[in-house]
Amino acid sequence: MLSGVEILWAPLAPLDVVLVQGLAGVASLVIAALLVAMGVLSWCQPHLRSVLGVVTVVLSLASFLTSNLGGFLVGMVLGLVGGSLVFGWTPRVVSAAVLVLLAAAVAVPPVCAAPAVATAAGPVAFSAASMAMTGLAYGGVVEVPTASGPVRALRFTMDTLTIDRTRLVAPGLSLRNPRGAATLTGGVELYTTSISGLLFGAIPVLFTPRLPPPFIPPSARFTLARATIWFLRADHAHLPTLREAAT
Numbered sequence: 001m002l003s004g005v006e007i008l009w010a011p012l013a014p015l016d017v018v019l020v021q022g023l024a025g026v027a028s029l030v031i032a033a034l035l036v037a038m039g040v041l042s043w044c045q046p047h048l049r050s051v052l053g054v055v056t057v058v059l060s061l062a063s064f065l066t067s068n069l070g071g072f073l074v075g076m077v078l079g080l081v082g083g084s085l086v087f088g089w090t091p092r093v094v095s096a097a098v099l100v101l102l103a104a105a106v107a108v109p110p111v112c113a114a115p116a117v118a119t120a121a122g123p124v125a126f127s128a129a130s131m132a133m134t135g136l137a138y139g140g141v142v143e144v145p146t147a148s149g150p151v152r153a154l155r156f157t158m159d160t161l162t163i164d165r166t167r168l169v170a171p172g173l174s175l176r177n178p179r180g181a182a183t184l185t186g187g188v189e190l191y192t193t194s195i196s197g198l199l200f201g202a203i204p205v206l207f208t209p210r211l212p213p214p215f216i217p218p219s220a221r222f223t224l225a226r227a228t229i230w231f232l233r234a235d236h237a238h239l240p241t242l243r244e245a246a247t
Helices: 002-012 023-044 046-066 068-072 074-088
Strands: 106-108 116-118 124-134 137-144 151-170 173-199 203-207 219-233 236-238 243-246
Touching (some): 002 023, 002 046, 023 046, 046 068, 046 137, 068 074
Antiparallel strands (some): 124 219, 151 173, 173 203, 173 219, 173 236, 173 243
């Protein structure tokens, strides 16, 4: 942003210090405005930092030819340094408030024995024929505490989550909803280390903490969905044909 302000100053300065006006000064104004915009966007949309950093560096180099030698070199250098920092910056990791491993405490009544509790000791592998979300919001990359140490995961919140022909597999436990759609409503939270599928049934996508989503619509639908889930909660869940198998 400082680079854009400095480059903008040169065309508006007295004529005795202007070296190269450049395309009647229009290029200087455009380059300066775009550099300021890159700075603002890097704050508002940090998950786009890689693209914004590269664009900032390219604009800074272009300013040397179009904007008074890059604002007398000062603006160009500020832009190169700022763009490089944006490209290399990693957002602060935020700790998740709670971790409740999906299916971590499921009552499993053994044959001819008292009821026992089986505890899943790892992430849950999720698959579904389709997965629809409404009121969807992306909460960034967070750090989820686990028994083996913190795990970086993508955080999503939504109003409703509807999944068709669901299968959840954890160590020693398998849950299936083979027919009909399972629906989760109210304060749905999802923490996942990977999620893939066909977005809107046509666009293949893969999201991980290293490849976060650049944009999330308020409503989305995945087909052939796959995910690795560390935490999933909702106020209400309706699973019409739940089947459980434990080992």
